[in-house]
Amino acid sequence: MNPDLKILQGLNNKQLESVSLDVNTNALILAGAGSGKTRVLTHRIAYLIQEKNIPLESILAVTFTNKAAGEMRDRLSLILRRPIPNMWVGTFHGLAHRLLRLHHDKANLSAQFQILDSQDQFRIIKRLMKENQVDESKYPVKQIQWFINSQKDEGLRPQDIDPGYNFFIKKSVEIYTLYEAHCQRNDLIDFAELLLRSYELLKNNEDLLNHFKSRFSHILIDEFQDTNKIQYNWIKQLYSGSNHLFCVGDDDQSIYGWRGARVENIQKLETDFNPLKTIRLEQNYRSTGTILSASNQLISNNTDRLGKSLWTDSGDGEMIDVYEARDEINEAEYVTSKIKALVSADANYSDCAILYRSNAQSRAFEEVLIKHNLPYVIYGGLRFFERAEIKDAMCYLRLSHAKNDDVAFERIVNFPPRGIGNSTLQKIREYAQQNLTSLYIAAKEIQPDLSTRASNSIKSFVEQMESIDDAIKHLNLSEKVAKILTLSGLMNYYENDKSDKAGSKKDNLEELIAAAKNYLHEDEEIDEITGFISLATLESSVESNHNPQQNIQLMTIHSAKGLEFENVFLVGMEEDLFPTNRSKEESHLLSEERRLCYVGMTRARKKLTLTHAIKRFIHGQSIYAYPSRFLSEIPDQHLNWINENQHSLQSQFSNSPAKSIVPESTSQLAIGASVRHAKFGMGTITNFEGSGDSQRVQVNFQSAGSKWLILSYANLDFI
DNA sequence: TCACAAACCCTTTTT
DNA sequence: GGGTTTGTGA
Numbered sequence: 001m002n003p004d005l006k007i008l009q010g011l012n013n014k015q016l017e018s019v020s021l022d023v024n025t026n027a028l029i030l031a032g033a034g035s036g037k038t039r040v041l042t043h044r045i046a047y048l049i050q051e052k053n054i055p056l057e058s059i060l061a062v063t064f065t066n067k068a069a070g071e072m073r074d075r076l077s078l079i080l081r082r083p084i085p086n087m088w089v090g091t092f093h094g095l096a097h098r099l100l101r102l103h104h105d106k107a108n109l110s111a112q113f114q115i116l117d118s119q120d121q122f123r124i125i126k127r128l129m130k131e132n133q134v135d136e137s138k139y140p141v142k143q144i145q146w147f148i149n150s151q152k153d154e155g156l157r158p159q160d161i162d163p164g165y166n167f168f169i170k171k172s173v174e175i176y177t178l179y180e181a182h183c184q185r186n187d188l189i190d191f192a193e194l195l196l197r198s199y200e201l202l203k204n205n206e207d208l209l210n211h212f213k214s215r216f217s218h219i220l221i222d223e224f225q226d227t228n229k230i231q232y233n234w235i236k237q238l239y240s241g242s243n244h245l246f247c248v249g250d251d252d253q254s255i256y257g258w259r260g261a262r263v264e265n266i267q268k269l270e271t272d273f274n275p276l277k278t279i280r281l282e283q284n285y286r287s288t289g290t291i292l293s294a295s296n297q298l299i300s301n302n303t304d305r306l307g308k309s310l311w312t313d314s315g316d317g318e319m320i321d322v323y324e325a326r327d328e329i330n331e332a333e334y335v336t337s338k339i340k341a342l343v344s345a346d347a348n349y350s351d352c353a354i355l356y357r358s359n360a361q362s363r364a365f366e367e368v369l370i371k372h373n374l375p376y377v378i379y380g381g382l383r384f385f386e387r388a389e390i391k392d393a394m395c396y397l398r399l400s401h402a403k404n405d406d407v408a409f410e411r412i413v414n415f416p417p418r419g420i421g422n423s424t425l426q427k428i429r430e431y432a433q434q435n436l437t438s439l440y441i442a443a444k445e446i447q448p449d450l451s452t453r454a455s456n457s458i459k460s461f462v463e464q465m466e467s468i469d470d471a472i473k474h475l476n477l478s479e480k481v482a483k484i485l486t487l488s489g490l491m492n493y494y495e496n497d498k499s500d501k502a503g504s505k506k507d508n509l510e511e512l513i514a515a516a517k518n519y520l521h522e523d524e525e526i527d528e529i530t531g532f533i534s535l536a537t538l539e540s541s542v543e544s545n546h547n548p549q550q551n552i553q554l555m556t557i558h559s560a561k562g563l564e565f566e567n568v569f570l571v572g573m574e575e576d577l578f579p580t581n582r583s584k585e586e587s588h589l590l591s592e593e594r595r596l597c598y599v600g601m602t603r604a605r606k607k608l609t610l611t612h613a614i615k616r617f618i619h620g621q622s623i624y625a626y627p628s629r630f631l632s633e634i635p636d637q638h639l640n641w642i643n644e645n646q647h648s649l650q651s652q653f654s655n656s657p658a659k660s661i662v663p664e665s666t667s668q669l670a671i672g673a674s675v676r677h678a679k680f681g682m683g684t685i686t687n688f689e690g691s692g693d694s695q696r697v698q699v700n701f702q703s704a705g706s707k708w709l710i711l712s713y714a715n716l717d718f719i
Numbered sequence: 720t721c722a723c724a725a726a727c728c729c730t731t732t733t734t
Numbered sequence: 735g736g737g738t739t740t741g742t743g744a
Contacts, residue, residue, distance in 0.1 A: 065733040093734045191734045421720045
């Protein structure tokens with residue numbers, strides 16, 4: 001080890017040890033929040049290349065987000081002082097995609113295969129269910145979609161699943177089978193399929209697998225705690241025993257278990273990649289001692305951790321403020337007033353973040369911030385390429401590029417509206433199915449046989465597409481997009497769209513032209529348009545570089561992961577909201593909520609404020625709630641309870657109209673009691689909770705399954 | 720076929 | 735409460 005090396009400068013002991021580990025080691029770096037994990041990962045790669053002469057092509061680096069992959073690329077080419085266009089750095093999905101494009105024939109796909117995003121996937125499943133007379137009220141499309149995706153995440157095909165006597169699973173597997181056949185017929189790949197298909201590709205092609213096994217001498221993975229089963233197997237498959245693995249992760253920051261991420265994968269490393277060197281990065285460069293100590297205490301309530309304790313040498317800093325609000329408006333008023341004070345004491349708006357458990361909580365903050373005329377930006381919601389107007393435009397591009405793109409055809413054949421309704425579309429679908437052709441060709445061929453009105457509409461649609469093809473033939477990508485926007489009538493449609501008062505949809509369309517202009521086509525394996533279309537699906541957000549960052553930041557805790565702010569307001573610290581009511585029964589869900597709280601707290605550099613409301617409006621109902629258990633898990637010595645003297649609980653309740661908290665019907669509420677519901681029929685009460693207007697019961701209905709109902713709305717007959 | 724009203728849902732969401 | 739989807743009547 002030579003600490004004089006430039007790459008190793010400025011690293012602490014543990015970081016240094018990690019970066020300069022022997023080339024022939026498998027390693028797990030347990031990197032706590034704010035301990036410099038990205039730094040370690042990029043410097044490790046640079047170290048391998050520059051100091052150990054590992055060729056660029058021999059390195060595979062995997063991240064979860066495009067943002068992380070992009071940052072790693074940028075940092076690497078900066079350290080190495082050269083561009084790294086063909087290096088295998090990317091997301092699991094991005095790399096799987098690359099693999100499939102390179103070897104599409106062996107993966108049983110055409111060169112033009114399309115990627116489905118979750119909206120496209122939803123529509124297809126819904127249509128398949130309708131065509132096969134599956135009752136949507138019994139089998140919600142969302143749940144079927146979730147089922148299919150989680151099976152794929154587990155690496156399971158329909159034939160691998162044993163439904164037993166479970167009707168729901170049985171039906172789900174049937175739909176999975178139909179869906180799989182549909183996708184295969186139409187050359188479609190969803191997100192989960194990218195991973196599963198590329199896994200199978202390697203599994204079934206030994207030569208190919210061996211090639212990559214010996215090619216990638218070093219495999220590096222970021223955020224390892226977020227890997228799911230198929231991702232883990234994907235990595236394991238590429239491991240030959242003579243190549244080397246370098247994983248960075250933090251079991252305490254695993255917050256995507258609900259999407260199939262498995263923390264246990266970190267523990268499994270030890271057996272599957274033996275011998276494994278584990279290094280803990282525990283020195284934190286972000287937060288104050290108080291914030292770290294409070295976070296450490298909170299997370300220590302979780303069992304089954306690998307164990308880690310963050311420390312800092314930068315002093316204790318301020319206490320953590322805890323504010324008890326009357327309701328969500330009062331909560332927002334408090335946070336707003338604090339931000340105002342911070343800003344007048346020289347903070348920037350962008351140094352302040354409001355973090356919440358669920359998106360719905362942003363509303364009250366938005367209202368109050370607008371009232372006080374403070375600048376803010378809300379993250380989350382639909383991302384750029386998921387917006388309806390952008391998808392419309394992309395589908396014109398897709399259909400123009402490939403006439404057999406049925407997903408694109410379905411979306412735009414009658415948008416902007418041109419008189420092609422469901423009945424006409426159904427005829428086109430049937431014709432296409434019988435003649436094994438695409439919808440576009442079917443529409444063209446069937447057109448003379450339709451009613452005059454429908455016939456004319458189809459004719460003008462086909463003519464429109466042909467004129468688009470003609471007009472854009474010799475244009476570059478962004479000119480193509482611009483031309484499509486006008487010729488399709490989309491631009492005109494959104495210009496006159498009265499529901500879009502701010503004109504943001506039109507702005508977004510113009511932004512799309514800019515995105516096309518900025519698109520850098522690097523991959524020589526595919527053409528430019530295919531590359532752009534894939535990017536739009538795989539990378540659904542777009543860099544908004546012209547955003548003057550002088551805004552208060554509002555987002556969910558999930559989306560705050562990986563970020564940091566000077567001042568963090570962690571709001572809505574209430575039982576049933578955070579932790580959510582659904583997590584309370586199962587300890588592994590509760591642990592994940594606690595980790596989420598830990599992630600939220602450790603986002604703060606200097607000042608952390610926690611707030612909770614006594615009463616809150618949720619789904620049109622006033623709900624009373626106790627302070628979150630997480631507040632009581634933080635030692636009191638770190639907490640500064642702002643208003644325990646100002647608003648006592650008594651004064652709150654004496655002000656509000658004396659609402660009976662105990663409903664009259666409580667006596668009938670007993671687990672096991674039989675009830676009848678107007679729609680769901682007969683059922684048995686299996687659980688109940690809450691009080692007053694918000695009291696809810698869980699009923700297991702004989703035909704409709706188990707449901708949570710709000711008692712005051714459900715109109716149950718007790719029998 | 721379309722436009723509007725009623726009905727429905729409702730944690731988190733890297734790809 | 736609010737955003738989206740479904741159903742109905744012109």
